[in-house]
Amino acid sequence: MSIEKLEYFYVIAKYNSLSKASKELFIGISSLSSALKSLENELGYDLFTRHGKKLVLSEEGQRILPFVKRIIEEAKKIHFPLYQMIDRPSFRVGISESVLIFEAGECGCCNDSYTINYVNDAPLELLKQLKHKEIDLVITSCLMDDPQFERCSLIRSKMLLAANQSLVTNELRQAAAEDLEKFPFIILTDHVGHQQLTQRTAEYFNIDPEYLYCHDSLGIHKWLNEKKAIFVIHAIEKELLANESIGFLTLPSALSLDYYLYKNKNSQQVFDIEEVENDLKRTFKEIELKGNGIR
Numbered sequence: 001m002s003i004e005k006l007e008y009f010y011v012i013a014k015y016n017s018l019s020k021a022s023k024e025l026f027i028g029i030s031s032l033s034s035a036l037k038s039l040e041n042e043l044g045y046d047l048f049t050r051h052g053k054k055l056v057l058s059e060e061g062q063r064i065l066p067f068v069k070r071i072i073e074e075a076k077k078i079h080f081p082l083y084q085m086i087d088r089p090s091f092r093v094g095i096s097e098s099v100l101i102f103e104a105g106e107c108g109c110c111n112d113s114y115t116i117n118y119v120n121d122a123p124l125e126l127l128k129q130l131k132h133k134e135i136d137l138v139i140t141s142c143l144m145d146d147p148q149f150e151r152c153s154l155i156r157s158k159m160l161l162a163a164n165q166s167l168v169t170n171e172l173r174q175a176a177a178e179d180l181e182k183f184p185f186i187i188l189t190d191h192v193g194h195q196q197l198t199q200r201t202a203e204y205f206n207i208d209p210e211y212l213y214c215h216d217s218l219g220i221h222k223w224l225n226e227k228k229a230i231f232v233i234h235a236i237e238k239e240l241l242a243n244e245s246i247g248f249l250t251l252p253s254a255l256s257l258d259y260y261l262y263k264n265k266n267s268q269q270v271f272d273i274e275e276v277e278n279d280l281k282r283t284f285k286e287i288e289l290k291g292n293g294i295r
Helices: 003-015 018-025 029-043 059-076 098-107 123-131 192-205 217-226 235-241 273-291
Strands: 048-051 054-057 090-095 115-120 137-140 149-157 159-164 185-188 211-214 230-234 246-250 257-264
Touching (some): 003 018, 098 235, 098 273, 159 192, 217 235, 230 235, 235 273
Antiparallel strands (some): 048 054
């Protein structure tokens, strides 16, 4: 019987819900359900009665819950995240840009002794979670000076403008203000980071373009072609949009984004976190080279 399974039981009991417990623990519902069933088999009795999707603590579950709570509280006194107290620990890495999560997943983890789970959220929310030791590391372009954090540079992400191929001539490969102000800019409405990135680009060129708010990323190709609009992207996203009708304009290096790796100085780890950091640095170096067109 592992402390991990007891923690799962405790959080499920807190909500009487697998789905809510799954969100708090960052674990799939099926995995959580399997772990609960395994614990019940070890104990020899059901911890919950099930009414459809609703869970209610059984008499046995109510009886052992105070003891489980005490065990978890004692474990926390040694300052080790419970999800790391297993043979193959899982580290949670917050990333503020969803495209970087996709690219990191493509590169994979090079170490079989642990796993890396990526979490996407707003930068300040991720840094808040890092401060409370709810996640292990954070990758973001946000600069924060906090004595509790240690920060190092990770990558520099180049930015491009995607546009209809007819707008990208041999003479126009570098974006210029007099050309950009003629066309509307596409903004993803559900992506705060992209809105800020687009507005930052407009401010850099000192222009006030028309904005087209796109609710679905699937519509970007259509808008680039039909509305002769332009779209700010990370260079690593180029291959996701590239086709015979779409071209790209380079943006000045001043509009590149620097991303940093943050860790909490006060976190104590069972596993050497430096190995995870080195793995992330290797992964993101590959991503940076890909964005620069080197591989």
